[in-house]
Amino acid sequence: MTEHRKLDFRTLHYAGEEGRLIPVLQKAQEEDGYISRERLQSISRETGVPVAQVYGVATFYSQFRLRPVGKNIVRVCHGTACHVQGAKGITEAVEDQLGVHTGETTADRQFTVEMVSCLGCCSLAPVIMIGNDTYGNLKPADIKKIVKRYKDAGAEAVKK
DSSP states (O other), X not given: OOOOOXXXXXXXXXXXXXXXXXXXXXXXXXXXXXXXXXHHHHHHHHHXXXXXXXXXXXXXXXXXXXXXXXXXXXXXXXXXXXXXXXXXXXXXXXXXXXXXXXXXXXXXXXEEEEEESOOSOGGGOSOEEETTEEEOSOOTTHHHHHHHHHHHHTTSOOOO
């Protein structure tokens, strides 16, 4: 079991108010990178809010993650322009290259693959983002080279 730091509810803006769970969950996720089952139980104990209610809030809002994510989040756009330009093939290439499906994280926790509705780069369709880096006008064959940059970079910044 992972040991968590105890959250100081006095420092959270909404402590003591009914809406206190959101900032508490945000703080927990900021510290841990995601919200584990153990962390949900800890928050329940520390706040007195039933664990089912804590879980309900954590699963209702898309900002919260209940599983660990990789160092590099690979977002594959599936908006209309990207869909028409071959987003499905790009997604399959990313999944093949990383050995995981959309929504999963690689065993080494270096990459998490996400499908998004729009990245706002329609003129570059199809598009992926890795962290803050955008790659557009892609073909499935481009993915291997892009992913390799991140694997090779390790802790270093990626050079485009």
